[in-house]
Amino acid sequence: MAILPLAPGETIGILGGGQLGRMLAQAAARLGFDVAILEPAPDAPAGRVAAHTVRGAYDEPRALEALAAVASLVTFEFENVPASAVAHLTAQDVEVAPNARALAVAQDRVEEKSFLNSIGVATVAFAAADSPEGAVAAMAQIGAPALMKTRREGYDGKGQRWVEHAAEAAAVFESLGGKPVILEAPADFVRELSVIAARGRDGELAIYPMAENHHENGVLRRSVAPAAVSPALAEQAERIAAQVLTGLDYIGVIGIELFELSDGRLLVNEIAPRVHNTGHWTMDGCEVDQFEQHIRAIAGWPLGPTAAIARVEMLNLLGDEVDAWLKYAGEPETRLHLYGKRDAKPGRKMGHVNRVSPLGPERR
Amino acid sequence: MAILPLAPGETIGILGGGQLGRMLAQAAARLGFDVAILEPAPDAPAGRVAAHTVRGAYDEPRALEALAAVASLVTFEFENVPASAVAHLTAQDVEVAPNARALAVAQDRVEEKSFLNSIGVATVAFAAADSPEGAVAAMAQIGAPALMKTRREGYDGKGQRWVEHAAEAAAVFESLGGKPVILEAPADFVRELSVIAARGRDGELAIYPMAENHHENGVLRRSVAPAAVSPALAEQAERIAAQVLTGLDYIGVIGIELFELSDGRLLVNEIAPRVHNTGHWTMDGCEVDQFEQHIRAIAGWPLGPTAAIARVEMLNLLGDEVDAWLKYAGEPETRLHLYGKRDAKPGRKMGHVNRVSPLGPERR
Structure with missing residues (x-):
């Protein structure tokens, strides 16, 4: 397990080699840390400013073990880190931060809004659906128009569509891949x-x-x-x-x-x-x-x-x-x-x- | 030859892998450049934040060629870059900046002060010597006390000694290794x-x-x-x-x-x-x-x-x-x-x- 506060000279692992990983790596280096990037793509932006790069899928045990071999503390640049990756790192005595609960909440839009409401933080009204019929029922609950989004994944406006009339709900559900969705009331x-x-x-x-x-x-x-x-x-x-x-x-x-x-x-x-x-x-x-x-x-x-x-x-x-x-x-x-x-x-x-x-x- | 202005995505070479090279590398990366470090020591600070590291002596043709293979523009973090390194890079169509003249002037304390005086910039009075007798003669010119420094190399106060009395000049000259020196009048x-x-x-x-x-x-x-x-x-x-x-x-x-x-x-x-x-x-x-x-x-x-x-x-x-x-x-x-x-x-x-x-x- 990482000995905290982590001393300069130690290595911090980062899942993801894009721009956020790159800017994290540069900040870490400024504080005297080495950085190890785990990233499936070759020639990743973050890898080019880091001491170590491990190439592999985020859920590939061998890649995670290579990361764990150099870094006792691991973080990430994106929220869709597989839960299995965190579990595998944790099992190898690697400290992962932020924690698995934050990832789980952020990875599922229904979990996210449910969590927020549970701690007294307001969101738009929402309903979950995992079938065309469920989508129709959810529309009845939320009212039209509503924004339908896949519960998981999707970013920068991908994986979401407006449902203008309740009658379209089943078709929009199918158009988003037939995956579990959330329906959100519009925010004025x-x-x-x-x-x-x-x-x-x-x-x-x-x-x-x-x-x-x-x-x-x-x-x-x-x-x-x-x-x-x-x-x-x-x-x-x-x-x-x-x-x-x-x-x-x-x-x-x-x-x-x-x-x-x-x-x-x-x-x-x-x-x-x-x-x-x-x-x-x-x-x-x-x-x-x-x-x-x-x-x-x-x-x-x-x-x-x-x-x-x-x-x-x-x-x-x-x-x-x-x-x-x-x-x-x-x-x-x-x-x-x-x-x-x-x-x-x-x-x-x-x-x-x-x-x-x-x-x-x-x-x- | 480097096409200027150098576009982001190009690689900048840096001779020297210490902290100055490291901070240069980080600045270059922020502007979208890749960096290649040439450094004789293993595990250099700058190499750990750079896309490429070439390990080798600064005057080693093979190392310089490896640098030239990735970088069309090369700079340095220290003034004691061998002139042969600049010549070898230039011969391979690599742009080196700052230029060889700046290096030559900065590498020799007599050249440096002579250059400064030649452009009308004031320095302390100084005289050169390359023998014990020359050192005595230089003292006669400058007056005691004077600061004797090797003409080349030496930094952070190394390679220099005060001569309190003219009579000590020959001995101090020997104590600095018998190399060509400069004698400088004290600056008040x-x-x-x-x-x-x-x-x-x-x-x-x-x-x-x-x-x-x-x-x-x-x-x-x-x-x-x-x-x-x-x-x-x-x-x-x-x-x-x-x-x-x-x-x-x-x-x-x-x-x-x-x-x-x-x-x-x-x-x-x-x-x-x-x-x-x-x-x-x-x-x-x-x-x-x-x-x-x-x-x-x-x-x-x-x-x-x-x-x-x-x-x-x-x-x-x-x-x-x-x-x-x-x-x-x-x-x-x-x-x-x-x-x-x-x-x-x-x-x-x-x-x-x-x-x-x-x-x-x-x-x-």
């Missing part, structure tokens, strides 16, 4: 916000200022942080973050997506048990960013400060938008973060820019 | 300052605010930046930086160590054709730090802003001082940068901390 929101927060080994909490997020076709396009919010709204978000982190006995950074309703209430849309795209602004807007914060939390270190030191507009560079790197590099207020991905497929997250400006005087 | 300085500056491919200059530096036993202990200086002193330093960069037709970041005399004049003590320990404060005190700036400059990118966004006290962690990592991690104002070195030998640079505080209102 005025803004999409998110809160990035961390919980340490001793229960310490660190909560960043909220970001205001703008999606296009289900993919995050832009975040602005700190979001302009009333103290009451900020307090509401902090209370939600604290409830979720404590309720999951969570260790690490979590991303919580929120809907702000016109009456000022916040609903939780989704939780991501990992560093989060809407937290990329912290790389240039805070002294300790979400990546270092996550490493600190899982390593049993004290958490770092979360106050904003600048206002940031974060813009994702999708697909060939990354070709404008030279333009961004020439903007004095723009910090460029590129992920080293070889192939700029349409819509693929290739990098992001943080456009930095001074905080308003009211925020210092 | 009130402060040690430094300026970190960069020059881009198109001659663009970027100059950081000065740091005030404190050495112990010849090793940098502490830097405070931006140093409290008059506008006239800042202007003098900027003029020196511009003269040196332009005079060397320099590409990349340079570190220039300065003596501030009681009459307000600045003398150049030493130039380092690379990122510099007294520039580590920029990692948390500026939007674009010296490492990213160096990568931008050599890659032919536009240079980034250099204005300070915070006041920083940088403290080197030497030898077992690094064992206090947990204390530093618990200080909210302290940013920790550890180098991943295995062995905390006495005096070895194991990491640094940047203690961040707001800029005074006069500096915004």
